[in-house]
Amino acid sequence: MDDYQPGPAAGSFAGRGPRLLSGGGRRAGVISTVSTLVVLAALVAVFLLAPGSAVVRHTFFDPRDMWQSFIGNPKKGYYSVGEAIWLNIRMFLAAEVLILVLALVVALVRQSTGPVLFPLRILSTIYVDFFRGVPLLLVVYAIGFGVPALRLGFVSGQSAAIYGVAALVLSYSAYVSEVYRAGLNSVHQSQVAAARSLGLSQATALRYVILPQAVRNIIPPLLNDFISLQKDTALVGVLGAIEANQAAQIYGSTVFNFSSFTVAAILFLVLTIPLARFTDRLIERDRRRRLAGGIR
Amino acid sequence: MTAGRGESGGMFSPSAAEAIRIEDLRKSFGTNQVLKGISLSVAAHEVVCLIGASGSGKSTLLRCINLLEPIDSGRISLLGQQITGAGVDQNLVRRHIGIVFQSYNLFPHMNVLRNVTLAPTKAMSIPRAEAETQARALLDRFGLLEKQSEFPDRLSGGQQQRVAIVRALAMRPQIMLLDEVTSALDPELVAEVLDVIRELAAGGMTMLLATHEMGFARDIANRVCFLEEGQIIEDAPPAVLFTDPKDERTRRFLRRIIDAGRL
Numbered sequence: 251m252d253d254y255q256p257g258p259a260a261g262s263f264a265g266r267g268p269r270l271l272s273g274g275g276r277r278a279g280v281i282s283t284v285s286t287l288v289v290l291a292a293l294v295a296v297f298l299l300a301p302g303s304a305v306v307r308h309t310f311f312d313p314r315d316m317w318q319s320f321i322g323n324p325k326k327g328y329y330s331v332g333e334a335i336w337l338n339i340r341m342f343l344a345a346e347v348l349i350l351v352l353a354l355v356v357a358l359v360r361q362s363t364g365p366v367l368f369p370l371r372i373l374s375t376i377y378v379d380f381f382r383g384v385p386l387l388l389v390v391y392a393i394g395f396g397v398p399a400l401r402l403g404f405v406s407g408q409s410a411a412i413y414g415v416a417a418l419v420l421s422y423s424a425y426v427s428e429v430y431r432a433g434l435n436s437v438h439q440s441q442v443a444a445a446r447s448l449g450l451s452q453a454t455a456l457r458y459v460i461l462p463q464a465v466r467n468i469i470p471p472l473l474n475d476f477i478s479l480q481k482d483t484a485l486v487g488v489l490g491a492i493e494a495n496q497a498a499q500i501y502g503s504t505v506f507n508f509s510s511f512t513v514a515a516i517l518f519l520v521l522t523i524p525l526a527r528f529t530d531r532l533i534e535r536d537r538r539r540r541l542a543g544g545i546r
Numbered sequence: 547m548t549a550g551r552g553e554s555g556g557m558f559s560p561s562a563a564e565a566i567r568i569e570d571l572r573k574s575f576g577t578n579q580v581l582k583g584i585s586l587s588v589a590a591h592e593v594v595c596l597i598g599a600s601g602s603g604k605s606t607l608l609r610c611i612n613l614l615e616p617i618d619s620g621r622i623s624l625l626g627q628q629i630t631g632a633g634v635d636q637n638l639v640r641r642h643i644g645i646v647f648q649s650y651n652l653f654p655h656m657n658v659l660r661n662v663t664l665a666p667t668k669a670m671s672i673p674r675a676e677a678e679t680q681a682r683a684l685l686d687r688f689g690l691l692e693k694q695s696e697f698p699d700r701l702s703g704g705q706q707q708r709v710a711i712v713r714a715l716a717m718r719p720q721i722m723l724l725d726e727v728t729s730a731l732d733p734e735l736v737a738e739v740l741d742v743i744r745e746l747a748a749g750g751m752t753m754l755l756a757t758h759e760m761g762f763a764r765d766i767a768n769r770v771c772f773l774e775e776g777q778i779i780e781d782a783p784p785a786v787l788f789t790d791p792k793d794e795r796t797r798r799f800l801r802r803i804i805d806a807g808r809l
Contacts, residue, residue, distance in 0.1 A: 448641070454668050
């Protein structure tokens, strides 16, 4: 999640956009279709001809097990992966909103210049360094097992999903605040001067002049981080929350068949691919806008 | 319309004869002293041009007057009120001083009308409808009304700079500071911007402008100040300064300008 290319350059080679099927008309279309089929056929052949193919197919791709794990059966002691994915979606949505807010606050504090805010600046720098440096899984463990152990009444009495969201927010906000900071830095100082020279206060200039331009510049990298976030909700399963990955795990250890993980993987793909394509489209639109001299 | 007169009221009385008074202004960037004791006064309705080589301190002086740069020492007064030192509401002061930059600096994410109305609505709390009516009147006056819904990057440099001037005028400033507003323009676009400035001067707007357009300065200015290395070397009416400069350094500068074919 930290290796995105910021800005319009991402995914474009020598001025050509990141399109799957690029130009060339009918003949190119036929060629690309044929070559795709050949590659696919080769991959399938390798898979089917491998010595352990039958075992793998039975263990990971058994249609009956996939269906069973998808719908679940509480009587037999396993949950529905299809239902559990809703917890991932809910955690993702809640975390996303909180991250957007917390990361902005952290970025603004780090960008501030006043001497009064110095302690907060130091604090936010330490925060970003710390949570970018610690593996998310460890943060999930620390919050999920540490906070309840404190026995702090209300705070310690929450569900695993809540602690999971808290861990995701803490970790991702550190990353996203850096994305915000890049966006704020991408707005030229002369814009600040122009806004202030008109008598706008610092806060008003930020709200109406700086932030709108900054956010526009960082939408692709932000979405990129959110694609990662969608997947990383699976880590909350280690706390015992029944999200898709955990439900698949339970199915696997109950029935001794791992096709449930394939179901979980497919469900995650269904979630992340549309967002990935949407991000590509935004990047491409942004690139064209810049090339065309900025038609909005 | 004598833009900026009559209605602003508040702490700055527009009746004062002296619009801007600068006393012994000093400003350094690090160890580099850019302004070395500037004293200058601009009367109401007066047009004063600052000329001088790049790096002579013209832009810094204008930015200091607008309080965009903190000064090291000296005093600046606007309409008899000191605006430097502690306890000054910078945002209030800036509303009364319009500044236009060489690079226009329009807000690229807003259309022309919104560029013009942003400060009146957000800094002065004028209702949006009223601000838009006033903005359209100003845009109309400078031939920009049909551009009101365009975004800045769809405008020519000359149009952008005219919008930037209108944006500053919309705050009804007591004085306009123009910082080499034609320097970034293609030659064929310079005239339309200079025409706007001429019209402002004719309307009685007090103006302090840094410019490389010597011919224009000679036409429009009541006084021309020649700056070199952060000091005002010579301050005289254009007829005197351009034809009979007293100081050797002014003569040297003007000779270079003439040699370059710019006068």
